[in-house]
Amino acid sequence: MSRLCLVEDDPIMGESLADRFALEGIEAQWFRSAEEAETALVTEPFAAVVCDIRLPGLSGDRLFEQLRRCRPVLPPFIFITGFGDLSRAVELLKLGAADYMTKPFDLDRLIARVRDIIGSAAEHSEDRDRLGISKAMDRVEQMLARIAPLDTTVLVRGETGTGKEVIARRLHQLSGREPFVAVNCAALVETLAESELFGHERGAFTGATQAHAGVFEQANGGTLFLDEVGDMPLPLQAKLLRVLQERAVVRVGGRAPIPISTRVVLATHQDLEQRIADGRFREDLFFRINVVELKIPPLRERRADIPWLARCFLSDCGERRGGVPHRLAPEAKEALCRHDWPGNVRELRHMIERACIFADAEQLSAADLFEPGLGADALEAATEEPDQAATLDNYLASCERRYIESRLEDNAGRVTVTAEVLGISRKSLWERMKRLGIRKTPAERG
Numbered sequence: 001m002s003r004l005c006l007v008e009d010d011p012i013m014g015e016s017l018a019d020r021f022a023l024e025g026i027e028a029q030w031f032r033s034a035e036e037a038e039t040a041l042v043t044e045p046f047a048a049v050v051c052d053i054r055l056p057g058l059s060g061d062r063l064f065e066q067l068r069r070c071r072p073v074l075p076p077f078i079f080i081t082g083f084g085d086l087s088r089a090v091e092l093l094k095l096g097a098a099d100y101m102t103k104p105f106d107l108d109r110l111i112a113r114v115r116d117i118i119g120s121a122a123e124h125s126e127d128r129d130r131l132g133i134s135k136a137m138d139r140v141e142q143m144l145a146r147i148a149p150l151d152t153t154v155l156v157r158g159e160t161g162t163g164k165e166v167i168a169r170r171l172h173q174l175s176g177r178e179p180f181v182a183v184n185c186a187a188l189v190e191t192l193a194e195s196e197l198f199g200h201e202r203g204a205f206t207g208a209t210q211a212h213a214g215v216f217e218q219a220n221g222g223t224l225f226l227d228e229v230g231d232m233p234l235p236l237q238a239k240l241l242r243v244l245q246e247r248a249v250v251r252v253g254g255r256a257p258i259p260i261s262t263r264v265v266l267a268t269h270q271d272l273e274q275r276i277a278d279g280r281f282r283e284d285l286f287f288r289i290n291v292v293e294l295k296i297p298p299l300r301e302r303r304a305d306i307p308w309l310a311r312c313f314l315s316d317c318g319e320r321r322g323g324v325p326h327r328l329a330p331e332a333k334e335a336l337c338r339h340d341w342p343g344n345v346r347e348l349r350h351m352i353e354r355a356c357i358f359a360d361a362e363q364l365s366a367a368d369l370f371e372p373g374l375g376a377d378a379l380e381a382a383t384e385e386p387d388q389a390a391t392l393d394n395y396l397a398s399c400e401r402r403y404i405e406s407r408l409e410d411n412a413g414r415v416t417v418t419a420e421v422l423g424i425s426r427k428s429l430w431e432r433m434k435r436l437g438i439r440k441t442p443a444e445r446g
């Protein structure tokens with residue numbers, strides 16, 4: 001789905017835009033009024049909307065606001081504005097519009113922006129079912145497809161937060177089995193662990209007033225996910241080994257073995273070889289569970305997945321809040337790609353979710369992500385070793401300069417928009433730029 005919705009009442013402008021889109025191979029449907037476009041936008045899918053603000057009847061901005069109220073997810077809106085509509089355009093950005101272009105605008109820039117938006121939307125919708133787009137995750141997906149129909153035991157290894165449970169669930173989904181039962185072995189209470197895993201008969205111990213099926217039985221026919229298996233106490237490891245070998249459980253206090261046909265997926269972030277060397281993990285169990293091993297690389301070793309996962313989480317947040325997903329400013333995307341992610345995908349997910357809740361604007365800056373309330377550049381400057389000879393005033397001025405420069409860069413040098421973002425007047429921003437020696441670049445406007 002890469003069709004564009006163009007809303008423009010001016011016949012010359014509309015025709016030239018429609019022609020240019022056609023020349024560029026972008027399929028566009030042209031509407032002369034917001035009313036006509038509204039009907040199409042509620043019934044048909046569009047990859048993006050290019051919309052004039054001033055239209056006869058319903059205006060472009062009212063159309064956007066109306067649709068926002070009744071549709072949980074809207075295609076990205078790019079507004080075409082006259083100079084007088086600039087402050088309205090800034091408000092629309094805050095409400096979730098993707099961008100705006102001031103007339104007369106550079107058609108090449110508009111085409112590039114539309115391509116950018118349509119391209120990433122298409123790329124994203126195709127990829128939504130994937131685990132990542134890196135080569136490493138490609139290989140994991142290929143392995144999953146191959147082992148899904150078999151009932152082999154699978155060991156998933158990787159640092160904490162790399163997505164081991166996500167992978168176990170994907171394998172389960174691909175296998176077509178039911179049900180999926182997950183147990184965190186590190187959280188098992190030692191005295192109850194055996195009964196939890198293998199079940200117990202009535203009267204097996206004080207308090208066992210009823211017979212209880214353990215997780216192996218509960219997962220019969222499906223998948224049993226044993227997370228943090230590296231942390232399982234040694235006596236329990238011996239019992240687990242027996243169950244895996246015999247493919248049958250004996251409930252605590254019971255005698256008869258109960259056959260089980262459960263695919264067992266185990267996961268750990270522990271260095272099992274080291275734990276074997278330390279006498280904390282059974283070597284025979286290791287060989288038994290290590291039939292198929294899936295190694296999930298840490299996020300810092302598959303950086304291609306970072307912006308892709310970030311987009312997934314942004315769109316999840318957008319769907320949850322029933323609005324247009326937040327976007328990443330280019331510097332925010334770069335900062336994400338540079339970060340080393342010790343907490344892996346979990347850290348990335350939490351960071352994005354927190355930023356979506358607390359950020360004021362629809363476009364997330366690096367500061368929104370890494371240090372809400374304090375600009376990332378200011379933070380960087382503040383954590384840099386200060387020049388010993390610098391006075392406090394010089395040091396603060398350098399933080400202020402870096403922060404303003406980075407916000408100007410985010411907003412393509414537009415002084416009016418940047419002043420809005422910084423929460424100061426345009427005049428005050430000019431004065432600060434002059435005082436701090438920040439020069440306007442030729443590309444700047446506004």
Ligand SMILES: Nc1ncnc2c1ncn2[C@@H]1O[C@H](COP(=O)(O)OP(=O)(O)OP(=O)(O)O)[C@@H](O)[C@H]1O
Nearest residue numbers: 131132159160161162163164165166269345346349
């Ligand atoms: N490929 C992925 N796509 C989308 N979300 C992911 C992916 N990988 C991980 N996540 C998210 O990251 C978080 C951590 O994932 P998960 O619990 O599977 O990691 P884990 O390796 O099992 O962690 P731990 O070792 O701490 O148990 C979850 O919120 C999960 O939804």
